[in-house]
Amino acid sequence: MNGDGRKNAPHRLSSRLVQVAFLAIVLLAWFLATTRWGVSRILLPNPVNVWHQLIDIVASGAFIPDLRITLGELAGAFAISMSLGVTIGYLISRSRYLIRVFEPLLAAIYAIPIILFLPLYVLLLGLGPASKIALGATISFFPIVLSTIAGFGYVDRRLVTAARSMGANNIQMFRYVLLPAALPVVLAGLRLGFTVALLSVIASETIASFAGLGHHIVDLAENMDTARMFAYIVFVIAIVAFLNAVVSTIEGRARW
Amino acid sequence: MASAQPAIRVNGVSHQFGEPGEARYVQALLDTSLDVTRGELLCLIGPSGCGKSTLLGIMGGLFAPTTGAVAVAGKPVRGPMPRDLAFVFQESALFPWNTVRENVMLGMTFQGVAKAERGARARRALEAVGLIDFAEHYPGQLSGGMRQRAALARALSLETDILLMDEPFGALDEQTRMVLGEDLSVLLSRSNKTIVFVTHSLGEAVFLADRVAVFSARPGTIKQIIVVDEPHPRKPSFMTAPKFHALRDQLYGLLHDEIRKAMSETTQPRRRYGQTGPAETDGERV
Ligand SMILES: Nc1ncnc2c1ncn2[C@@H]1O[C@H](COP(=O)(O)OP(=O)(O)O)[C@@H](O)[C@H]1O
Ligand SMILES: [Mg+2]
Numbered sequence: 001m002n003g004d005g006r007k008n009a010p011h012r013l014s015s016r017l018v019q020v021a022f023l024a025i026v027l028l029a030w031f032l033a034t035t036r037w038g039v040s041r042i043l044l045p046n047p048v049n050v051w052h053q054l055i056d057i058v059a060s061g062a063f064i065p066d067l068r069i070t071l072g073e074l075a076g077a078f079a080i081s082m083s084l085g086v087t088i089g090y091l092i093s094r095s096r097y098l099i100r101v102f103e104p105l106l107a108a109i110y111a112i113p114i115i116l117f118l119p120l121y122v123l124l125l126g127l128g129p130a131s132k133i134a135l136g137a138t139i140s141f142f143p144i145v146l147s148t149i150a151g152f153g154y155v156d157r158r159l160v161t162a163a164r165s166m167g168a169n170n171i172q173m174f175r176y177v178l179l180p181a182a183l184p185v186v187l188a189g190l191r192l193g194f195t196v197a198l199l200s201v202i203a204s205e206t207i208a209s210f211a212g213l214g215h216h217i218v219d220l221a222e223n224m225d226t227a228r229m230f231a232y233i234v235f236v237i238a239i240v241a242f243l244n245a246v247v248s249t250i251e252g253r254a255r256w
Numbered sequence: 257m258a259s260a261q262p263a264i265r266v267n268g269v270s271h272q273f274g275e276p277g278e279a280r281y282v283q284a285l286l287d288t289s290l291d292v293t294r295g296e297l298l299c300l301i302g303p304s305g306c307g308k309s310t311l312l313g314i315m316g317g318l319f320a321p322t323t324g325a326v327a328v329a330g331k332p333v334r335g336p337m338p339r340d341l342a343f344v345f346q347e348s349a350l351f352p353w354n355t356v357r358e359n360v361m362l363g364m365t366f367q368g369v370a371k372a373e374r375g376a377r378a379r380r381a382l383e384a385v386g387l388i389d390f391a392e393h394y395p396g397q398l399s400g401g402m403r404q405r406a407a408l409a410r411a412l413s414l415e416t417d418i419l420l421m422d423e424p425f426g427a428l429d430e431q432t433r434m435v436l437g438e439d440l441s442v443l444l445s446r447s448n449k450t451i452v453f454v455t456h457s458l459g460e461a462v463f464l465a466d467r468v469a470v471f472s473a474r475p476g477t478i479k480q481i482i483v484v485d486e487p488h489p490r491k492p493s494f495m496t497a498p499k500f501h502a503l504r505d506q507l508y509g510l511l512h513d514e515i516r517k518a519m520s521e522t523t524q525p526r527r528r529y530g531q532t533g534p535a536e537t538d539g540e541r542v
Contacts, residue, residue, distance in 0.1 A: 162349040165316055166366040166414065167338030176362055180353040 045227035053231035063213070063235060070201060070212040073129045077136025077197045082190060085141050089148025089186075099153050103146070110142035115200065122208050132209065136201040140193035147189020151182030187251045194247050198240060213239075261330050262291035263418055263450040264315055269324030270475075271310055284310045285321070286475035294417075297444060297451040297488075299461040301511065302471025302479075303518035308454045309422050311476070315452065316341055316420050328418065338367045341418035342411035347427045349407055350395040356406045357382070357391040363410045381413035382406075384443060401425075401432040408440075419451045426456065437463050438492060445488035458511070462503045463490060470510045473518035480510055 027047060033039040034046040057063050092098045117138060121131040155178055163177045205214025213236050220229035269288045274281040284307040292298050300308045314321045317333045326333040328340050342363075343349075350359050360378040369377065382388045385405040395403050404424055411419055425433040437460055444451065455461050461468045465484050472479045484503055486494060494500055 158345060158349050159351060161318060162343065162345060163366060165318060165336050165338065165343045166363045167336060167368060168366040172366055176365075177351065180351070 042224055042226055045230055049227040050230045050234070053228045054234055057228070057231055057235055063216075063232075066211060066213045066216045067239070069129060070205065070214070073132040073136060073201045073205075073212065074198055076129070076133040077140060077201060078194055080133070080137035081140040081144055081193055081197060084137075085144030085189075085193065086148050086186065089145040090152055092145075093149045093151075093153035099149060103149055103153075106142060106146055106149075110146065114139045114142075115203065118204050118207060127209055129212075132201050132204045132212070135204050136197040139200045140197035143196065144186075144189045144193040147192070148182070148186050151185035151189070152178055155181040183254065187254055191247050191251050195244060198243060202236065202240075261294075263294045263296075263329060264290075264292040264452070265327045266290040266292075266311070266315065267325050267327070269311070269314060269321045269326065271307070271314060271321045283475040285314075286477045287324070288477045290469060290478055292418075292450060292452055293467075294450055295448050296466040297453060297464055299465035299468045300452065300454045300471065301456065301458070301461045301468055301507065302476060303473050303511070303515045304456065305518060306471045306474045306514070307476030308471060312343075312420050312422050312452060312454055316343055338414065338416075340416055341420055342414040342416045344404070344407050344411045344419065344421040344424045346423045347400070347403070350403060350410070352395050355392050355394055356387060356398070356409070359395070359406060360410045360413050364413055367414050369414075377413045377415070378409075381409040384412060385409045385439070399432075400428050401436060404428065404436065405439075412443075417448070417450060419449055421451065421453045423454050423456065425460070433457070433460065434463075434492075434495075438490070440464065442489040458504050458507050459495065461507065462500055463495060468507060470507065471514070473514045479514065482506060482510075 030044070030047050034041060034044055092102050115135070118131070118135050121134045125131040125134055159177055159181065160173070163173055168176065202212070202214040205212035206218050209215045213232070217229055217232050217236070220226070220232060267289055269285055270283075271285040272281065272283045288307075288311060300311065302308055313319055315326055315328070315333070317326075317328075317336045320334075328337055331337075331340075350356075351362065354362060357378055360381055361374050364374045364377060378391075379388065382391055385408050387402060387405050387409055390398060390402060390406075395406065398406065408424065425436050428436070441464060453461075453464060455464075462484055468482045468484065470479045470482065471477070482503065486499070
């Protein structure tokens, strides 16, 4: 293990270096495109401008109302998909027969582009947060329910038999055998569900809404305020990266 | 009167999986009767798929036989009897998310041992199998032989009169198996446990058993019982004694025809239900 680490260390360093260099070159090309090569500022704003806009967005707190709406929608969507996904997944996992019926069915629905339901949700629930919550909940329900079925439905039967032979009652079986066996798989599904809920909430804001980070970016684009739009995009990417990192950390902590 | 009562009485047990006509229909056991005497080590040996694990599961109340009955210490078996008997399975029946000590403690939690007693009992059991230094290790950090000793410690800590062991050393290499066999023989000579031990190794059966029950090919039933009259603990030198070889040859003769029968009957790859859970591969299904 030590030898491996030593062998890999220079390798890892050089790939990190290449990554940084690559980003620097992209930034430089961006800068040159707007200052020297005469690319329209409306299509491609100057990176220095974008930077100033970003500082302004963060310092002024102008993002707060939109962020609050987006996070609110995300929380609503994830709360719904998590409670329904875990509950329904667990109930299905209790029976071989139900697994055989529903697992392929749910996997098939998961494979269709569920964003197609957005117009329907807008029609039913309006342009406000409710339709975003409904879409985010629908999309993230599937990875959560499927991983819950996989986690609880395929626990090693030898472990279940061993526990039963030693006298485990139903509560002990759940607490000491089923739960620890299923938890890593369920958590991976929850993390995936969280990510797709976030993506679909922001995406649906760009398509049909009055507010939220996604909506704000579309607003700026329509007003040709591209420097601020780029700054907003960078800001949203940072928020998403931060949230995903938080969720991954929680997931890592909860594993045995 | 009490001593005359067998530890386990198997009376006319037949067992089938599924119904005739179904794809999974198997007549696993046919009219098997057997008394396990108190304090003896009885080995079950027979062609693979003849129903040894099925019989052990029925003895331990893990499932009910299609017909027939089992009694443990005179009481009819209706379900698991954690206070009367403990199992040791072939492999991987340790909880991988718990340390060796936690595994042993958890068994006692399930069985209902008072909290104050568990620590001392766990220590004693781990010392008995020589694993006390590895108590805080996870099963994944142990060799196969150590894992089986941990499983044995978990069973011993339950302090049952009866141990049911289903090919406990079956997945181990020959040398490890021999050493564990010797250790088990020493351990047993100090306790009064009744043990039913499934094995597919002729040498292991002769080395460990007081009696060896030879199964016929499926549908399994007991073809003959051979007595190994040799006190415990048995020394490695027993393995080179003429008596050992004579008994081993006798067993081989009895088994040979049954194994041929079992093999010619198997036209399709044998399916194993219940023993190899899909969980390990299914962890990656997501
Ligand atoms: N749960 C089950 N469902 C269907 N068939 C089973 C099940 N368990 C065992 N069998 C079948 O019953 C027969 C006896 O199995 P088993 O008792 O495990 O044999 P052994 O332990 O002697 O190798 C085998 O043919 C096996 O495939
Ligand atoms: Mg078996």
